[in-house]
Amino acid sequence: xxxxxxxxxxxxxxxxxxxGSYHYEMEDLAYLGAEIVEGPTDEDxxxxxxxxxxxxxxxxxxxxxxxxxxxxxxxxGIVLGSVGVDTVDVKAATERGMPVTNCPDTFIEEVADHxxxxxxxxxxxxxxxxxxxxxxxxxxxxxQLLRLPRLMGQTLGLISFGHVARxxxxxxxxxxxxxxxxxxxxxxxxMVEHGVLPCTLxxxxxxxxxxxxxxxxxxEVEGMLGEEHFRLMKPTAxxxxxxxxxxxxxxxxxxxxEENWIAYAGLDVLEQEPPGNNNPLLSMNNVMLSxxxxxxxxxxxxxxxxxxxxxxxxxxxxxxxxxCVNPAVLQKTKLRRWQPVSMERGPNS
Numbered sequence: 001x002x003x004x005x006x007x008x009x010x011x012x013x014x015x016x017x018x019x020g021s022y023h024y025e026m027e028d029l030a031y032l033g034a035e036i037v038e039g040p041t042d043e044d045x046x047x048x049x050x051x052x053x054x055x056x057x058x059x060x061x062x063x064x065x066x067x068x069x070x071x072x073x074x075x076x077g078i079v080l081g082s083v084g085v086d087t088v089d090v091k092a093a094t095e096r097g098m099p100v101t102n103c104p105d106t107f108i109e110e111v112a113d114h115x116x117x118x119x120x121x122x123x124x125x126x127x128x129x130x131x132x133x134x135x136x137x138x139x140x141x142x143x144q145l146l147r148l149p150r151l152m153g154q155t156l157g158l159i160s161f162g163h164v165a166r167x168x169x170x171x172x173x174x175x176x177x178x179x180x181x182x183x184x185x186x187x188x189x190x191m192v193e194h195g196v197l198p199c200t201l202x203x204x205x206x207x208x209x210x211x212x213x214x215x216x217x218x219x220e221v222e223g224m225l226g227e228e229h230f231r232l233m234k235p236t237a238x239x240x241x242x243x244x245x246x247x248x249x250x251x252x253x254x255x256x257x258e259e260n261w262i263a264y265a266g267l268d269v270l271e272q273e274p275p276g277n278n279n280p281l282l283s284m285n286n287v288m289l290s291x292x293x294x295x296x297x298x299x300x301x302x303x304x305x306x307x308x309x310x311x312x313x314x315x316x317x318x319x320x321x322x323x324c325v326n327p328a329v330l331q332k333t334k335l336r337r338w339q340p341v342s343m344e345r346g347p348n349s
Contacts, residue, residue, distance in 0.1 A: 003033030004316045007053035009046055010038040011060035024302050025057070025309035032316050043067055055079065055315050057308060058088055065092040076315040076335065077101060081304045083295075084244060085325050086217035094326045097333060101311045101321045105163055106303045107295040112167030114294035115242040118266030119172075119210050122238045122288050123151055125264075149209075152176030157208030159201070159225075161186045161194075164242065165214040169196050180204055205232040210240060217244035225249060230256035238264040242294045245269040254280050257287065268294040314338075 006029070022036045029036070039049030041061045047070040050056060056063070056071065056078045063078060068089050071078075077099040078088055085102050093100045121127065125144060132141045156172050158165040161183035169179045173195060180197045181204065188198040205211060211233060215221045226249040233239070239262055241248060250271040256262045258280070266288045267281070273292055281287050311321045319338045320330050330337070 002035035004029075004035070004054040005052055006034055006036045006055050006057050006312055006316075007039055007046075007050040008036055008057035009041040009060040011041060022305075024305035025312065027306060028309040028313040029316070032313060034312070034316055050075070055312050057081075057312065061087075063088040065089045068092040068096060068098070071096070071098065076318075076333075077311075077321060079308055079311045079315070079321070081308045083107075084217050086244065086246075090326055094329055097329045099315070099321055099324045099329055099333065099335070100326055101323045102325055103304045103307045104323050106307050107297065107300050108163045108167055110297045110300065111164045111242050111294040112171060114268060114290070115164065115168045115212055115214075115240055116171045118240050118242070118268065118288060118290075119156070119212070119238070120151075120175075122240070122264045122266040123148070123210070127288050128285060154178070154209040155180060155207055156210045156212060157181065157199070157204035158196070158212050158214060159183075159204060160214040160216070160243070161191055161196070162214060162216070165212070166194055168212060168214075169194050177210075180207065201229075202232060205229055206234070208237060209234065210238045213239070213241040213247060214243045215247045217246055222246050223249045225252070227252040227255065230261050233262050235260055235263060237262045238266065240266045242268045245271045245273060245292075250281075254284075257281075257284055264288075268292055 025036060036057060040046050043064070043066055046061065047067060051072055053072065053075050055076050058078050058080050068078070069092060075098065078093055078101070080088065080100070080102045083102055083104055085100060088100055090100050128144065129141050132138065152175065154177055156177045156179050158169065158179065158181040161181045165181065169181070172179050179195065180199045181191050182199055182201045183191075191198045199207070213225065215224055224247045230252055233256075239253065248271070253265065257265060264286045268290045269292050270279070270281070272279070275282060281289065311323065314321050315335065318335055320335050324330060
């Protein structure tokens with residue numbers, strides 16, 4: 001019989017290596033005598049299943065207040081294999097004194113690469129240019145680009161200045177882009193150290209040729225950008241979103257594109273995923289889409305699942321996790337701080 005039970009909803013999915021097992025997570029869990037056990041994916045079923053859980057591996061369903069409040073006292077935390085924590089009611093977990101962890105730095109580089117790809121491809125109208133060639137409209141390609149300014153000297157505005165935005169800024173600089181950013185939760189000196197000019201949201205929207213959205217999916221930023229914000233942007237501007245779809249009022253974005261308040265959009269995330277067939281974005285020539293896969297690479301699945309395993313192992317050993325998104329609860333738990341040297345991440349820093 002296993003010493004520890006990690007409860008998780010069924011549905012790991014098949015990894016790129018063709019496996020569907022938890023062997024990556026178990027690399028750090030096996031020696032503890034822990035077992036990852038799959039249960040139902042509906043609320044009531046999972047609540048009953050998790051009553052003897054020592055920890056929860058959150059995936060395949062939403063962990064709302066009802067589920068979080070029902071977890072047993074012995075449960076030491078909720079561990080996610082994603083950057084976003086919008087599938088877990090963090091407020092409810094905090095009220096329970098229960099740590100919630102994520103993967104804050106596992107696939108930052110991939111998302112930054114994708115954001116830069118969308119910037120370059122939308123600027124040079126890559127999809128449209130490809131279509132012109134395929135449709136035998138070869139001579140129409142050059143005139144389209146002759147109307148566009150060169151990339152060097154244009155302004156990239158970042159909304160939120162977390163890990164991904166900083167990596168995007170690093171990539172944008174060699175292309176000659178001026179980079180500005182808005183983030184009320186980050187010290188201005190942090191931006192300056194990255195060669196980025198701190199600005200207000202209004203300044204970012206009105207000055208930028210490219211606006212790249214990186215705000216996390218949290219209740220306070222849901223629907224953050226609406227009509228009044230898109231009206232502030234240049235009519236030649238490109239809007240890019242590799243963060244979370246619900247941070248943008250999609251009807252406002254669609255209106256901005258249809259009525260030429262802005263010129264183009266490059267979107268990896270949407271308000272509803274996958275989108276319905278009637279979503280106007282699917283038929284718009286001034287929109288480039290990808291299926292919320294900015295983080296995907298050959299490294300993605302093994303890296304994030306190993307991170308999950310390490311976090312679960314720390315919790316089961318009675319230690320603080322590395323990447324707690326509600327660190328205020330840690331002092332109130334029986335978990336112990338263990339890390340003697342700062343690694344510049346998580347509450348142990």
